Amino acid sequence: MRILVVGAGATGGAFGTLLQEAGRDVTYLVRPRKQEVLSRDGLRFVSPTGDRTHAVKTITGPDASGAFDLILVTVKATAFDGVVGEIGAFAGPGTSIIPILNGMAHVERLEHLYPGQVLGGLARIVATLDGDVVRQQTTLTSLTVGGLNGNPVPGEVAQALDVPTIAFSVVDAIVGALWEKWAFIAAAGIVNCLFRAPVGRILDAGGEPRILEAIHETEAVAAAAGHPVSDAGHAQAVGLLTEPGSAFTSSLYRDLSAGLPSEAEHILGDLARRARDLNVPTPLLDLTLIQIRASPQP
Template sequence: MRYIIIGAGAIGASIGGRLAEAGHEVVLVARGAHAEAIKADGLRLTTADGERVHRLPVVTGPAELGQLRPDDVLLLAVKTQDAIAALDAWGDAEVAGGGTAAQRLPVLCAQNGVESERLALRRFARVYGVCVWLPSTFLEPGVVSALCTPLTGILHLGRAAGGTDKLVHRIAADLERSGFEAPVVEDVMRWKYAKLLGNLGNAIQATTGPEPHPAKAALLVRAIREGKAVFEAAGIARASDAEQSAARDGKVEPAPGVRGGSSWQSLARGTGSVEADYLNGEISMLGRLHGVPTPVNDTLRHAANIFAREGLPPGAMSVEDLTALADEAAGRA
């Protein structure tokens, strides 16, 4: 199989680099300065084992590859706000022997949140969810680090519509030979909904900084409480805290020090957008659908989007000011 990593940022490059290191055929899809840096100097990926330079094929879109191969696996790792453009571009690509990628090839959604699987299922016949536990950093073109140990990350896999098949077991075996644990589960979206709750804090990190603070922890607790309330109202199942701890503990220990999450990194790179609409915004949407107030998540989504849109530096807001905005919104709810 050939793995086409659509979005070779922190997550995509970490997975692609590790797969390549284990001998698998990998193509990276990137753009701008990041693509140029990888083409010129290779992908510099640092893991707990040290730094390696991976000289891999890099493209900006499917036209540069020509017809896709029947054994290609598409791994979607762009941020969710960029998923529609990527799915449309790659879904229409022709596959050798007839048909399009959307008709014939599998796509794995390795992203935070739960929306990409829905978007993919509208377009692709074979869609798989990936619940990603892979702390990694991408701040400089061509340079990515994923420093957890003893494993680089944990990637729960399954069919987005539920269940498993032979292909997902083959992919999991490739990932397990590449430094990951890759449990194949019947209910991958249950794991992704559970992961979403933790990602509600991404907007707090992005706006107030990644350094720990009791007030940040308290605000996250409030955001998660809203998330749990809307899940209950909507009848959405999620993996329990105990299940998640059992799956991770002792397997993916982060390196010492403070690390900014994906939304913080997006602001630091000045990308102009963050995932807040598909993280906190998912909770807000479910709250509106099921009559559950979500003032904290509404506030976090709004604040993170202002930071991205106006190019504000990450961490430029005090947690006291952010909390005051959430309190004000709660008073209006």
């Protein structure tokens, strides 16, 4: 299959490299500056398994490439609006589109634009972009895909993504899995952004009851939306966010602390809007949003 990876950041660069190393036909849709860097230097990927640089194929907009068989949307929510309108130039009637972002608004928007062609995608990887170098901190590399609205995952898509270096799986309840991850990421964002500290320091300051309240709030929204968090998912959230001495911080908090564009509205703002529609009280979520929105933005 011809695979288009939208974005060559931490997630796109990591998964794109692993797919390319497995012999898949991968092209990146990037901005002109990024194309210049990649054309000159290649894409460098540093992971626990090695440090390598590959020559890659790139495009910056509609050209003679035609439709791709599979499109992986790997940009952050802050860049999603800028690329969603460009995807159509590369999507034919048989193209499958898998967005790999946090939250749900992007899935619904793509499904509206490309009904029946969008699949749910859930990635687990710890990677960052260091300049133009993609660095993966741990060996965790998984990708879970599932159909939406009863549509199956095409066999050729599953075959293309099932490579030895990625723990790949197809599930039926992908929407529930996406909501479960969203509930955790939102709870972590509330905890770190509201108290402006890593988990261990918040616990030392007596914050455990508030951490548990944040988890309860986000999981209550998920449950009211018809996607209750599993017992295992709840236990994992509590374990990660109440571990004594933990240096854990959410990516949302790290972006805000660094003065970078953040996914606050996509992760927290959208969840708060849904909570209001569902009549679910979320006082800690609301306070966190006020603090973020009142702070100077990049």
